[in-house]
Amino acid sequence: MFTPADVDALRGAQELVELGILSAERQAALVRTWGRSFARLADWQTSLLATVALESGADLDESTATLAAEVVPRVEALQSYVWRRHLVSASARRLADAEPTAGSPGSAAPLTVGFVDIVGYTSRSKSLTEHELVAWIETFENETTALVVARGGRIIKNIGDEVLYVADDPRAALDVALELCRRGSDEADPFPEVRAGLAHGVTVRRLGDVYGETVNIAARLTSAARPGSVLVDRGAYAALNGVDDDVEVHHPDFHFRLLRRLSVKGYSRLAAWVVRPRD
Template identity: 60%
Template sequence: MDDDVVAFTPADVEALRHARALVVLGILGPDRQAALVRTWGRSFARLAEWQTGLLADVAADSDSGSDPGSGSANDQAASGLAGLTDEVLPRVEALQTYVWRRHLAGAAARQLALGEHGGESAPLTVGFVDIVGYTSRSRTLDEAELVAWVERFEATVTGLLTEAGGQVIKNIGDEVLLTADDPTAVADVLLELVRRGADDDDPFPGVRAGLAHGEVVRRLGDVFGPTVNLAARLTSAARPGTVLVDRGVHDALREQRPDDLVLRRVRRLSLKGFDRVEAWALRPAD
């Protein structure tokens, strides 16, 4: 912007004061400032885009039945959007604060439960769930149908995983990245997703999955490291309707669930970044 354009407000000055206070308190070090800005920026930008689109759709629907002579369609939509914004934004802001505090409490509880593994690195079970045939199916759906289809997939995975004590880290297109402390709990979730995907009467799509257990680096709500990469490679190598697991998950399941889960060894896999990986196909005993 030009130098004489007023681009900032007192709220921006206050935000800088808060940021500076966090630096002085030692909460926000130089090495984390840029990463935090990027994470906040990406998260809130996506949220704002979704909320603005939602409000615009509602405003357009409400204006569709208005008097045609009361102004242009753009003017009517703008007027409706402004009215909705004044009414809705305070409630949205209050709900966002509430949701954030609830997640903060949950994250604090998980951090305390980690004990000596309270740093950025900890042993975790990491999995990916991938929709089979996503590209071909997406070509047969219009925009609204595609969005609804993907949202049903994400909602089902999130619901089952949360009930089992796991956590969805992020959605990557037609794929979900998840973590759990207990390999046995997430194994049941993946088997249930595979079962539903194979049921012709269930609208849930066919899936494949990969699961690995080991040290994982946690940073700004995301996970990194060889264990994550291995889980992704196992997912890519899995056949439709199959769950592949690594040695870490295999050993945990053999110890804790020797009777109700079947682990069939597959040939060693040569995966990108990994040579001759031991892997097992996971199935329920029945």
């Protein structure tokens, strides 16, 4: 049932525990995170191999086995390379934090959290073939990821028709949201119509994900935003305008319009502003 590779893996995990890197809680969390991430990756990779095998017209089992023997070592090397690059980037961000939380499985720091949601996803997906739906979603994810990274932000995760991202700079996060909404409102652009919500405040980062009230507020604002619009919370408004409260100010690049207090899940009177470029 088990192989020498399983024993080596168990020994490696035990060594991390002995080094003080993994506690029982962290070990369980790491297993869950690795399990979810690699299960999705493996499912996508095997589907890709099966598709290539079918397109070749050869025997499925034989072609898949041959492809796997040639492809798996190369994919494994690339995965290791990508992981190391992200490890360097994450380490640099951690070192840049003024006061990282020592000994904690998570850390809290001010961040701008953004959600971008495709408008009318359910109805549109019903009219598309499987191939068209995959291409549509991949266009959305690829273009969103490219823009977020170009502005210095980070994609946290894709949730079906929605993308969650964060940025240290509130202006960068807003630029992303406004540009995606602009593209979605352009009928000549194949990018789907979207809406967005931004919130700025202390955010808990743990195992590559983000948690806390800032994340919850950003999600609620997105669900309340109209197609093609961006809503921001009080924290983002203050950070973008350099003020400590919701006093009305004149921003040289953006127009902020205060809405009536929103009643959304978990918040009966949530302050929100619609943001548009002045030009």
